[in-house]
Amino acid sequence: MTEQLPIIIILGPLMAAVLAAFAGWFRPKLSHPLVLLGLAASFAAALKLVFIVADGGTQKYWLGGWGDKVIPGQKDPFVVGIQITVDHLNTLLLAAVSGIALLTAIYAKRLVDTELAGRQRYFDALFALLVTGLLGISITGDIFNLYVFMEIAALSSYALIAYGKSRAYMASFNYLIMGTMGACLYLLGIGFIFIKGGTLNIDDLSGIIPTLQADGPSQALFVGFILIILGAWAKMAFFPFHGWLPNAYTYAPTASASVLAPLATKVAVYAMLRIMLTVYSIDYIVGLNGIQPIALYLSTAAIVMGSFLSLTQTNLKMIACYFVISEIGYMVGGAWLANKPGLTGAMYHLVADAAMTSALFMAIGCIVYRLGQAQLESLRGVFFKMPVTMTAFVVTMAALIGVPPTCGFFSKWYLIQGAAQAGVWHFVVALLLSSLVKAIILFRIVEIGYNRVPHPAIQGNPAIERKEAPLSMLIPTLVMALGLIVLGLYTDTLVGTNTIIGKAVSAALTP
């Protein structure tokens, strides 16, 4: 049964979504447990695969059994169907995406029941389909299949965002335009690669592309590469394509935002990494004169701009959205540094940031559930009202700032090391600046939430009623926040030389 594990990761949420769509008409109460079951199966398979991959290396699965076939006129066998691959680069991401999706599904139940009362017939199905798309992008070993999964994830996220009220429609529409543009660029890029390579399989392409350029660089492959990178940037809201993200995730229902914000952008970053490192190679990227510095300057711009705009916002959700935009700059910058610590930082941050953003949006969701809004001004006394939630929030902010021993410290450490090694000092400055800005925002929230009300412990001051979010929301939030510390403590087992990320980095660096 172990050889079927890769497909279970996809089938769990996919079958659950279809069954939930049926259940929505007969037994609406059943659709949420069905989705939980599908996501749990997916998470269990992904977790098991982490250990299998750590011991036994890459796992390949051929859909329909169309694996290595001998082709007339070619000496090596080719994959003629679709392959899904679990290797060192994506196995941790798969576990993170399915795990966070499962926790978020548990967490979102109460929010959906209150925010979307009467309209949630297809919410669970769309939620599971979104996760199917995200897991599919992360697992596939075929560049066209990646595009199809991208469409699944994108279409379901447009619907999930449009579930919000009034302004969400326009935000979702802007996202639709930007997302479609990104998908079109990506698809065009695939066309350029297929014209030169003749196959869509990522492993086969990584063998073919160097041979095509033996006599000099190929312009078609270059155009294809740039188109795919631009498409991925539009999908991940990288500067200057970030305009759609803040409104989309702020006006979306909190339940949708808490699954979209941590996962959707991270998976797009992974797609970029996969194209850069496996389809093309690190030598190819370093050989592109002028592109690497541009990408690094844009990353710096993304971090600086995201940080400064987060300072100007008065809505907690909006602030979190600008954090997401600046964190994208971390990962893109780390990837384009194209050296060992930079790539290590980018790959580690992929998982760490998914966890951090998830914890952040969960904590904000708890606050919104009780206070009804997320304006900074409304947070007065929130530390006395919801002490447990705010503890999780402070831990998350500490991770985002980069305080040891949380995971945020280690990823930032590697990124700064990589930037220093490559001599890209503007990126180092941007990383430090971003920490500073996040610290300022944390202190501002502490100031409003803790200091602006008379301390209730002092005699004579009015007591503030404690009212935490319901346990079904609070426990996932705490688990996520605790996970940030655990992830930080286990950094060594993830990024050392002979570990999963270590092997992924050395595979990328040795052609």
Place this chain on the structure above:
Amino acid sequence: MPSLPIWEFDVLLLVLVVLFALISLSIRNLMGAAIVFGAYSFMMCLIWAGMGAVDVAFTEAAVGAGVSTVFIVSTIYNTSATMQNKPGGLTFKLFIGLVVTLTGAFLLSALPDFPEWGDSESPANAVVAPYYIKNTITDAHVPNVVTSVLADYRGFDTLLETTVVFIACIAIYSILRTETAKSKTDEPEEEIAVLPSYDPSDSLIVRQASRFMIPFMQLFALYVIAHGHYSPGGGFQGGVILGASLILLAISFDLKFLLGHWSEKSLMLLVASGVFLYAAVGLACVFMGGNYLDYVVLDPILPGKGDMARSHGILLVEIGVGITVMFSMVAIHINLASNGRFDRGL
């Protein structure tokens, strides 16, 4: 360079495509733009056919020129045919022009690096394609290579594309079929006055003509699905034509007439059941000991001799695709035409 058979014809089509695209963009009346856009799709369809991609041309004709034009028209019916926004200033136009020109120049810069038109030795024709052409008969007994690539070699993509259609349908349903839309169903009386004085559903000619056409459309659609193994066509095209026949019924009579035969619930359940059929066939393969969508292992439970298993498997999933596509088209049309109220519309 291999000589193109009738290059004058291709040049004419390319000129017309660009012309239609420009006209459709510049017309201020959206209804006119939608019609020209449909014509544009027909030209694209001819270009695909000229390239030998008949299956793609078929899909373009059914989806691009057919139902998507109807969807645009029903959206206009519920919104407005006139554009509200003013075009941007000169600086804006120059900026857009610059971006578009640079993008176009960048795309064209790869042109010298491309293989020749119709080159049989080009990578796209020489790497994995020969395998499909050589083995489609022995593997699957399907002479139409496009069908065997679509539903067997790359069947996973097709499952997911069907899922995309399913998502599109439930997304539109979730956005338009809101509580406010439902409550409006109970108070339609006053809106009769707003209806256009010319009511197409009153036309005897349209009713009788569609009454005559619909059975033949459906028969043809079933043929397209069933004969997809041997000739251009398959689940997508056949499903769209089946859906179009019901949409024609809804347009020539009215939505109430159609909804009397197909309730909201049954439509939405059928949309999901097509995807379910496809995914379940794949799952059955896993339970029978093969990989996902490896139809060969279904041999014991399918009729016919052993080496026909793939062919039958393809037929099953094509039926799944057909069901989902057909009812998605109908449900999307009803949602758009009645603005989520499911009472009356285009």
